[in-house]
Amino acid sequence: xxxxxxxxxxxxxxxxxxxxxxxxxxxxxxxxxxxxxxxxxxxxxxxxxxxxxxxxxxxxxxxxxxxxxxxxxxxxxxxxxxxxxxxxxxxxxxxxxxxxxxxxxxxxxxxxxxxxxxxxxxxxxxxxxxxxxxxxxxxxxxxxxxxxxxxxxxxxxxxxxxxxxxxxxxxxxxxxxxxxxxxxxxxxxxxxxxxxxxxxxxxxxxxxxxxxxxxxxxx
Numbered sequence: 001x002x003x004x005x006x007x008x009x010x011x012x013x014x015x016x017x018x019x020x021x022x023x024x025x026x027x028x029x030x031x032x033x034x035x036x037x038x039x040x041x042x043x044x045x046x047x048x049x050x051x052x053x054x055x056x057x058x059x060x061x062x063x064x065x066x067x068x069x070x071x072x073x074x075x076x077x078x079x080x081x082x083x084x085x086x087x088x089x090x091x092x093x094x095x096x097x098x099x100x101x102x103x104x105x106x107x108x109x110x111x112x113x114x115x116x117x118x119x120x121x122x123x124x125x126x127x128x129x130x131x132x133x134x135x136x137x138x139x140x141x142x143x144x145x146x147x148x149x150x151x152x153x154x155x156x157x158x159x160x161x162x163x164x165x166x167x168x169x170x171x172x173x174x175x176x177x178x179x180x181x182x183x184x185x186x187x188x189x190x191x192x193x194x195x196x197x198x199x200x201x202x203x204x205x206x207x208x209x210x211x212x213x214x215x216x217x218x219x
Contacts, residue, residue, distance in 0.1 A: 002069045002096050003028040006057025009076050012087060013213030015130060015146050016169045017113065022085040023076045024219075025069075026060075028052055030091040032117060032137055045117070045134040047150065047175055052091035070104035077110075087113040094120040102126060115148075116141070118165070132173075133161060142166065148209065150175050151196045158199065158206060171209040172196040 005026045012020045029035075033043035035053035040046050055061050059076065063069035077084045086105055088097050094116050102125040105112045113128035118139040122129060130146040133139050135155035147167040149158055151174060158172065174196045176189035193210070200206045213219065 002063045002066070002101065003055050004060050004063065004069065004072075005052045005055060005091065007059040007073060007076060008219050009078070010219045011213060012085075012113075013211050013218075014173060014209045015148050015171050017085075017128065017146075018209065018212055020085060021082060022087045022113070023073050023110075024087045024089060025073055025093075026050075026052060026057070027088065027090045027093045027096045028055055028060075029095055030117075031095060031119060032092065032134055035091075044136050049176060050091070066098075066101040066104035069101060070108040070110075073105070073110070074108045084108070084110045085113060086110045087115060089115040092117055092120065094122060097123060099123040099125065118144075131165060131167070133165070139165065145169065146171065148173055151199065152192065158203065162205070170206045172200060172206050173209050173211070176211075 005028045007023060007025045009023050012018055012022050030052060032045040033048055063072060073086050093114055097114065102112055102123055111127040114122065114126050115130045115132060117137060118131040118133050118141040119137050121140055129144040130148055131141050131144040132148045132150060133156060135153040143166045145167065146169045147161060147165050148171045149161065151172040174189050174192040177186050196208055200208045
């Protein structure tokens, strides 16, 4: 059984794949926060701004088999040229994403991308692995395509991960206020964008990534 909060066709908004068309498959549940506001202050990750509770979102639902979910995602991809790409996100997708589902996505013609907090092992066959570590959470994935660190995190300075995780790309993503989803209305994110910019200028092995989807007003 796979539980999906929502699934939708859009453009990837961040990181090395920014601007690429993709179907986002947002799985329910996370191992670092239960998604309930009353428990945010005691969560390992207390700055998440995503709703991943339940299966009641756009194109969400429960899927008995990997093939059923892969068919559901395939139906969201347009009948047009271009390599189909699915981004498995959450919540924490590796609570549910397994080898049979990766195989089913591949058989449906998709490249498979994953955005994970890195605390759980990843199944074989993932085509693009993005790890976004959270302070206080032990990371077990030590090699990935892309390391995307929400910045700043007091207990997770960027230099901590340079030896811990080997990646092809290193990005800093400015932390936003969890209560203000739009970047233009968020003074906390504006301040953190300046801090992240300054850090990248001083440490050029890191690159700045912004949430393009929020800037241009798409999902």
